[in-house]
Structures are given as structure tokens and as C-alpha cells.
Amino acid sequence: MRRYHPVMLEVAHELTHAWDRASGPVDVAADMTRLTLETIGRAGFGYRFGSFERAEPHPFVTAMIRALRFAQLQNVKLPFVRRAFAGSPAQNQADIATMNNLVDEVIEARRREGGESRDLLGLMLTEGHPMTGERLDPVNIRNQAITFVVAGHETTSGALSFALYYFTRNPDVLAKARAEVDAVWGDREPGFSDVAKLRYVRRVLDEAMRLWPTAPGYSREAREDVLLGGKYRMRKGDWVIVPLPLVHRDPAVWGPDPEKFDPDRFEPAAVKKRPAQAYKPFGTGERACIGRQFALHEAVLALGMVLQRYDFEADPAYELKIAESLTLKPSGFTVRPRARARAAVQTS
Incomplete structure (x- = not known):
């Protein structure tokens, strides 16, 4: 994570440069996607x-x-609906080829360059299985790379977008978070260890992911016949989907007003009182998100930097709309970023 921090900082500066130049409202989800993809x-x-x-x-x-x-x-049975929203099978094959070709070019360029690199691609190209020494084949590396790029930016961009939405709708939360950034970072550029010190900003992010977990669920298969929860009979091989927006709104866990945005739900004492399975925005078990720490560091850093630098003017008439694809994001949410009078941090 220490090696990744300068890259994250560099890209966050590119976001602030873009917002400094913006003459009108910016599309939050689009810019957060640019940030996380880059x-x-x-x-x-x-x-x-x-x-x-x-x-x-x-x-x-x-x-x-x-x-x-x-x-x-x-799974949509009407072919014309699939074509209208996602294109034809031929288009899909062309899209897959576009992704494969780009990643293959990146891999081939890295092979030609040689040298030692400890990023994800470098590790996949040079490290072998700890027991057999076997290395990943080129197609496996390509598929892993595409998965990392897809999963490594879609979910984080949604979490950032929802957090910014709730900041604009909760002035008291925004003021408290900004006060924390000012007290911990001041006007200086944040170092690696400064990011984890933004504990309240992290709680805001956690609460945004509670209400709108951008990876909205996971599935489980019954290994044997079982009566689930004493109520639902499942046979071996049956599947169940766990919809996280419902899990994260269970009144038995989150209280009588689970729809309310309240970062204090994630104060350490409150977290300790909750069941471990009540909050799972990164999934669970062996297939839980491998990039959790990467995403959290990146997101808290980005939120801290925009709080440090900007005031936000949002359309008060905007009502939250959810765009659902592989992940969840707010749709049509824009803000007008205005430079804070005291924001004099280094920008390059």
C-alpha cells in the first residue's frame, strides 16, 4: 500500500485539476469512475x-x-430487449476482443521491457506457485488483469459517489468531516500514514456503503440438504442470493430507522455490538474482495482531498436515482465544486 499511495495521490491531483477547471456542474459518478479506473x-x-x-x-x-x-x-427471454440494451452477440464478441487486445498489448510491452516490477502485473508474470513453481499462463494473466481492472474501479467509484451524495445532503456531517481533514492534514499534501487518521471520513464512507453497497449481493450454494434459518428448506445444490441493501437495513440490527444516514453507526463501540455478518460491502468468505485495503485507502484519500479543497453546490431538487449494472451508482448526480478560500495545498 505504501507503494501504491503516490500513484493514488497523482491521480487524485488529476481529479482536482479537472475540477479546478470546471466551469459548471460535474458528473460525480463519471469523474469518480475516471479516478478509480486510472x-x-x-x-x-x-x-x-x-x-x-x-x-x-x-x-x-x-x-x-x-x-x-x-x-x-x-436471462432476459426477449432478444430485442437484449439487443436494445446490450447490443448483438457480434457486438459482444467485438467488445471482448477490444478488452483482450488492450490487455495483451500491456502484457507484451511489459515482457519486452523486462526489469523488476512489484505491481500486480509484475507479480503475475514473475511469481510461481509456492509449492510447484508453476507460473500463470498468458490467457490466465489476461483474464486476471481484466477482472482486476473491472472490479478494481467499478465498486470504488460507486462508493465515492454515494459518499459525496450524502455529504451534500447532510451539512452537519460535511462540516464534521471537513473539520477532521483540516485538523489532521491542514493545508499540506497527505502522506501515506495520514489517510488512516481520517476516522470520521472513513465512517461516512462505511455508512454510504451500508445504505448502498456497490456490489449489492453474493450467492451461496447448499452443500447438503438443510433447513435455512429454521424456515426455508433447501436441497443440496440449491442457490440463495443475499441482497445486501436489505441485510444492511435490517431493523433488528440497525435500529428502528435503518434508512437514516448516520456515520456514528460505525463508531468502534457500535461496531463491536453488531453481528459480524450484518455488514458485508466487500463480500464474505474466501471470495471476499481481495482489494479491500486498496479500495479503502484510495477512497478515503480521494474524499479527504476534495473536502480539503472544495465546497460543494448540489441541486437541492435532485432525488437519488440508482443506476444498476454490475454495480450500483447514483445516476444523474452532479455537484458544482467551488474552491475553498483556505485551500492552498500543493496541486502537482
Whole structure:
């Protein structure tokens, strides 16, 4: 994480440069996606998507979104609905080829360059199995890389977007978080160890992910016949989906007003009192998110930097709308960032 911090900081500065130049409202989810895509690309694979230099998304992103939507709609029985929202099978194959070709080019460029690199790509290319010494084959590395890029930016961008939405709707929370940033960071650029000191900002992020976990659920298969919860009979091989927005709103755990945004739910004493399975925004078990610490460091750093630098003007008439694809994000949410009078931090 110490190696990743400078990359995260570099990309966060690109976000603030873009917001400094903005003459009107900015699309929060779009810019958070630029931030997180650029961060995982550079930190994990040494690849620059040029996200803040483009008016339109990178072709990889366009292909990725369409391919994910195509996969999700495979259970829709009406072909014209699938084509309308996700394109044809031929388009899907072209999108997959676009993603594969880009990643193959990145891998081949790294092989030609040689040298030692300890990012994700470098480790996949050079490290072998601890017992057998066997290395990942090129197709496996490609698929792993695509998975890291997809999972490494979609969920974090949604969490950041929801956190900023709740900041604009809760002035007292915004003031408290900004006061923490001012007290801990002041006007200086944050170092690696400064990020974990923003404990209240982290609680805001946690509460945003409670209400809107951007990876909205996970599935489990019954290994044997079982009566689930003393109520639901499941046979071996049956599947159950755990919808996290409902789990995270269970009144038995979160109290009589689970819809209320309240970061104090994540004070240490409150966390200790809750069942461990009541809050699972990063999934659970062996398949829980491998990038959790990466995402949390990146998100708290980005939130701290925009709180340090900007006041936010949001449309008071905006009502939260959820865009659902592979992940959840707010749709149509914009803010007008205005430089704070005291914001005089280094910007490059």
C-alpha cells in the first residue's frame, strides 16, 4: 500500500485539476469512475488510460460496460430487449476482443521491457506457485488483469459517489468531516500514514456503503440438504442470493430507522455490538474482495482531498436515482465544486 499511495495521490491531483477547471456542474459518478479506473490501471499494471484527458470514456471502458450488460441480460427471454440494451452477440464478441487486445498489448510491452516490477502485473508474470513453481499462463494473466481492472474501479467509484451524495445532503456531517481533514492534514499534501487518521471520513464512507453497497449481493450454494434459518428448506445444490441493501437495513440490527444516514453507526463501540455478518460491502468468505485495503485507502484519500479543497453546490431538487449494472451508482448526480478560500495545498 505504501507503494501504491503516490500513484493514488497523482491521480487524485488529476481529479482536482479537472475540477479546478470546471466551469459548471460535474458528473460525480463519471469523474469518480475516471479516478478509480486510472488508479487501478497505473497502480496495478503501469498503464495510463488518460481518463482526465478524454471527453469520452476510454474504448476499454465502453467495451467493458457493454460486455457486462450483455452478460447480465442473458436471462432476459426477449432478444430485442437484449439487443436494445446490450447490443448483438457480434457486438459482444467485438467488445471482448477490444478488452483482450488492450490487455495483451500491456502484457507484451511489459515482457519486452523486462526489469523488476512489484505491481500486480509484475507479480503475475514473475511469481510461481509456492509449492510447484508453476507460473500463470498468458490467457490466465489476461483474464486476471481484466477482472482486476473491472472490479478494481467499478465498486470504488460507486462508493465515492454515494459518499459525496450524502455529504451534500447532510451539512452537519460535511462540516464534521471537513473539520477532521483540516485538523489532521491542514493545508499540506497527505502522506501515506495520514489517510488512516481520517476516522470520521472513513465512517461516512462505511455508512454510504451500508445504505448502498456497490456490489449489492453474493450467492451461496447448499452443500447438503438443510433447513435455512429454521424456515426455508433447501436441497443440496440449491442457490440463495443475499441482497445486501436489505441485510444492511435490517431493523433488528440497525435500529428502528435503518434508512437514516448516520456515520456514528460505525463508531468502534457500535461496531463491536453488531453481528459480524450484518455488514458485508466487500463480500464474505474466501471470495471476499481481495482489494479491500486498496479500495479503502484510495477512497478515503480521494474524499479527504476534495473536502480539503472544495465546497460543494448540489441541486437541492435532485432525488437519488440508482443506476444498476454490475454495480450500483447514483445516476444523474452532479455537484458544482467551488474552491475553498483556505485551500492552498500543493496541486502537482
